[in-house]
Amino acid sequence: MADKQDLEALYQLILDRKNNPVAGSYTDYLFTKGLDKILKKIGEESTEVIVAAKNPSDDEFIYEVSDLAYHVLVLMVDRGISVDQIKTELAKREGLMSKTKERDEIKKF
């Protein structure tokens, strides 16, 4: 089994749960409930991240961000969107951001 601390490996584990349901698995429970349930969880977990961000405890913040990250990965698997597709989008932005910076620099003159 791959290292689950890696987000990409966690994505693969979630994908495996979708393709090979395991009794008692929380991930399987989410897929069985469907998109609306997954979206509801993302709404809840996002709110918990916001609340934790206002709290000085880093541990609570890390815990809630991890919950949100897991549920976002479940949503991506449900939609059939891969980690590579997100990486590709982010890579496109790298170019965009440097162009924006260049434009900002030009505007200064």
Ligand SMILES: N=c1c2ncn([C@@H]3O[C@H](COP(=O)(O)OP(=O)(O)OP(=O)(O)O)[C@@H](O)[C@H]3O)c2ncn1[C@@H]1O[C@H](COP(=O)(O)O)[C@@H](O)[C@H]1O
């Ligand atoms: N990273 C996670 C993870 N993060 C959060 N959660 C679950 O998300 C739920 C969030 O808690 P809540 O109190 O909001 O939800 P709940 O009351 O349990 O359930 P709901 O009815 O509200 O959905 C908890 O049940 C957590 O167990 C996770 N469940 C699984 N994983 C990973 O997924 C792997 C596979 O898990 P299973 O599918 O359960 O085998 C695990 O080994 C983990 O690596």
